[in-house]
Amino acid sequence: MDTHSNNGHERGLSRREFLKAAAITGGACALLGQIPGALQAFNQAMAAGESAFFEAQPENQLYTVCLQCNTGCAIKVKLLDGVAAKIDGNPYSPWTLWPHPAYDTPVKDMATTEGAICPKGQAGIQVAYDPYRIVSVLKRKPGTKRGAGQWETISFDQAIQEIVEGGDLFGEGNVEGMRAVRALTDAELSNEMKAAVQKILDEKDAEKKKELVKEFQTEFKDHLDALIDPEHPDLGPKNNQFMFVWGRMKGGREDVVDRFVKEAYGSVNMNGHTTVCQGSLYFTGKAMSAKWNAAKGAFDSGDKFYWQAETGNSEFVIYVGSNLFEAGYGPPQRVPKATDAIINGRKFAVVDPRLSKLAAKAWKWIPIRPGADAALALGMIRWMLENEKYNAAYLALANAAAQAAAGEPNYTNASWLVKIKDGAPGKHLRASELGLLTPQTVQKDGKDVTVYVDAAGVEFPGDTPVALVGGVPIPINVLDPKAAPVMGDLLFSGKQGEFQVKTGLQILLESAQEHTTAEWAEIAGIKESDILELAAEFTSHGRKAAADIHRGPSQHTNGFYNNNAWYIVNLLIGNFDYKGGILKLSTYDRKGSKKGQPFPVTKMWGEEEMHPFGVDMLRTNTAYEKTTLFDGAYPTKRPWFPLSSDVYQEDIPSIGDAYPYPVKILMTYMSALPYSLPGGQKVIEILADMKKIPLFITSDIMVGETSMYADYIFPDLSYLERWEFHGSHPSVPWKVENVRQPAISIPGWPTVKVYGEEIAMSWEALLIAIAEKLELPGFGPNGFAEGVQYIRPEDHYLKQVADIAFGEKEDGSDSVPEADDEELRIFLEARRNLPPSVFDADKWKAAVGNDESLWRKTVYVLNRGGRYEAFAKGYKGDKVAHPYGRLVNFYQEKTATTINTMTGKPYAGYTRYIPAGLSSIGEEIPHDGYDLHLITFKAMTMTKARTISNYWLLSVLPEGYLLINSQDARKLGIKDGDMIRVSSASNPEGAYDLQNGKKHPIEGKAKVVEGIRPGVVAFPLGFGHWASGASDIVIDGKVIKGDPRRAVPLMANGAMQLDPVMGNVTLSDVAGGSAVFYDSMVKVEKV
């Protein structure tokens, strides 16, 4: 490895001349004579007049994917002399045209067609060409504190040497490097230890558990020093003390980080940021999709996902805290459908304390009290149930056989009987408990297997749940579509055998009847007529109505239950998988896990990979009660999150508390933890503490709010220069995959050498260089297999593109066409300005195994920026073509049997109203003197943390503000435009402590409006930066001035309520994992 020239300033003399080249001729004149032979003809042709306006030429267009927000719109980058001159929508993609044109349209014919993208997407150019982007590795200046803003440049090689080998790196004493922390290096041994630890976890008896720990210590006596704590082998090896945390990462890079952290380095600790966005939405989806395991007669985990409304065909939508004109995955693909709805009389209502842009266009705006979303839903549910406005025929379908018989796309457990213990719903009643089934041992494939048999001798694969059919209890063969269909009675409360039982629907009814609709309205702070009108309208469109939920209901302490209530509203009309109802996303397999796909890339290992094990830092992968840490005591020091994962707000505070163990090396990526998290000032305190985090490495495109506290910052590529697979969103019915690929390269961008190969300085370069130094499996000349290298970033990503191109049928019949010669020519010419470190046609072809046919198919996909199923294929009749298609958990047994470690009690497995704003142990939090309810929103021009560098966007909205209703403003003597400060019981000073004596005030201008619920104040995320070019830093002794345009207020996350129990973290939804943005009470004062 060694670093090559690089500072971005060694540019040809002709740069200005280059730029003077005519936009009309695509710069052909200026380029003539400067471009290698192969492209001469093209440039001559352009000069000769075969083309005119550069934007109209396919050779000046590269298709990739936006990353200004997570909507991930497919884009077309238009290049002039290799500079990104303009960005438009990729016309092949359903994100930017509705309907989207045929995928097999030749790229040449799409040259002048553009889809629509949002202002952030347009301004993405300014992310790539940001003067504050770093082009050298920066190291915290020895002798200065973290966050002091003092940096030294250091060569890439030296930096890799230091982070891997450690040493006295800062004159503060020895720091363990990545080699030392990777104590366990033997893959086989890791596998053996992992199995032994699993045995310990699975042992239920406390004494026997202790025995197993002793056995472990004996068996692995020579390797105990590789463990974090030999007394607790289930914490895993020291390798786990390396933790990787990311903010925004998508497929591809996510697959690489999995490879690097888990199977190569051997740590279990890699965590995303899900809970800072809408985590509880994902984990409600996970709970509701928990899978019945027929052999076990119990539930396995569900999928981390969620459902959204099919905006394009819904006749009525209730958008609950879902702001699709400004965010919500997202504007370009959903807005045209919603505005079409406006014109064509397809109504929608908006439930939001703030009059969002969407609410301004709505049939009805319901300015609900923050956090009372479930109250409104339960009011509607009560009305729907009592007025029999629910789809009883659908809800009665109790198994896959009934689903098949009815021709439905899915079914629920609404009729399954649930045992009531001490008044609380618990497990489903099992058929064997009523004596309906008895276990028998039979021979199958030469093995003894336990099956369950009913009185008539009918065999079931395991114990089953039970439904009443006409009052008679029947065992339910849940999964077998050829079994007896069961249409269960929906309402029952009473005894079956010795058990007090209720159906799922009965439990819901009783929960909804805890209050009258008038009372529910009062709790929600709305009019009863609102509930009744919404319910009546919602039940007037068959299955073409939907409640679309997002961040609004999710980011409360009760987010999981808010979301569940709204999903149940949907389920009552049976709209899952229906056109105009709610649906899940569908993507092409990018991991090659389908039979016949050319590269099962995540499973391709040249030598044996590590088998990471142990409790993760966020306590999500193992139940507390199974671990050796369990001592019967509740609450635990910090919550365990058995129902969620990627609990972003817990990353740094858990390190701060060294719970469940200390972390030695933290690596972060694209994450603005202190800035984007509520209570971020507490994150700063820990990040700045060298004792709590001995080594802090980050990869970033600039010195950002997190990386300013790092020890080393490695420059990364912007999204316009690199690879990823952006996937899809649940409101998109078509099967797709969006491919992010290098569209530009910054002239003079530094390169590094890894395994002797020159590649661009990047996040990939960082990982690959570490892998080379540590000789990690899965990287290098034999990274994928003997002779199949993983050295260049595209060695990984192009294999994935090839998998997508091949499709999902073993015989290849699902593959895309091969690019013809003309398309291949356009492919090559469009990349003429990319340097060989980024684009080398031979090396790219080699990455897909030098298979000409596969290569041309790969090119076909790259030429279109992804793969998009034909418009008509998204639907089958009145249903979506790619259904969720299985059991939806109306009642959640798995949730009901999971312990909340902060209370010691199980979570509720049914839809209920729990007040918002409670502490982690479920107690109310006093807020005397803080009377305004603080919430956040997205302004269309800003993403949470990364658009402040986009001056075009700042010219539209130059600063943030605090929205306040005129009634509140009058009371407080605040006028529009007044400077105000926001403070709270958690942050009475109303300022961030940035450490090193620096403070960042939580101050900004008031914007007095009518369009917000009185008593609620709100600010748009994205402003109020203190890094990312907003403040001065020093590099190699030279002061770099911050740009005041980036420092404009307001960022008030720091005023949000901290959890009073832990003190160093925001409030959380302990069930769904969400970081809480909407349950803080604040004071607003004029300054």
Place this chain on the structure above:
Amino acid sequence: MAESEKAPTTRRDVLRGLGGALGAALAVGALGRRPAAEGEALAAPSRPLADAHPQAAANAAPLTSDPLAQEDVLVRMERELTRALAKPREQRRWVMVIDLRKCVGCNSCTVACVAENKLPPGVVYRPVLEEEIGTYPNVTRKFVPRPCMQCDNPPCTLVCPVHATWKNEDGVVVVDYDQCIGCRYCITACPYGARTFDFGHFYTSGTPQGVPSLLGQDAADDYERLANAEYGESWPRSGGDESPVGNVRKCHFCLHRLAEGMLPACVTTCIGRATLFGDANDPDSLVAEMIAKPNVMRLKEEMGTAPRVYYLL
């Protein structure tokens, strides 16, 4: 083309119209594809758009229950544009229709226009005005994009002391940057505030320069210095005072894009599909249909400006 290579004699012709001089300015491209008859209007793009979109033909069978969703209006308008460009210029009438019911105030158009025309700080062709109406809880927000109205009786052109601005034969009010002396009378004269002055600023001004570890302004401002293609010419921005620095600038319906069969940047990127564009003289065009709706209006019509931008309420 470098500045010095521009033929001064064609300046006014260039601006006269898509048909006349813009066609000539683009002759390199247009003629290469399809020979133009003497005096003929701009050559149509070489590619019939209907061919480019097989789905348009396939759409005979409805794809969704909603007839409007059978073809994205962007695709339809692009097709209509090709049709219009094939006509003699005097027979077409460019208009823009902005459906305020569908405008979501996203400013995509504002920023797309900045990107397309390389507009510097202070120059905005396409702002979106926002207003809150009502009292809680009976309140709404209104968004109004305000491009140049391309008035048929433009008050702005009359006040120009050097005749640098006029309504060209495509009905678009153009500015001849080489003639414009920057007096800014026209800015005052425009009742819509549609004109702004180019002071020569850069968005990246004041950002770090010459720091080896940072990209720095010097390398980061390439996109700001790229030549824009307004009026079918090449206008680089080198940092000096050459045009359009020191000129008054305004929306021109993206004439340079129209010439290529491409919709104006604000239209193509309208995520609400609120902005429509086309030839009002084509009875089958979307815009012709829309300007005949009962809810149509134009801004400050009472002034007799006869705007070519229509709004649907």
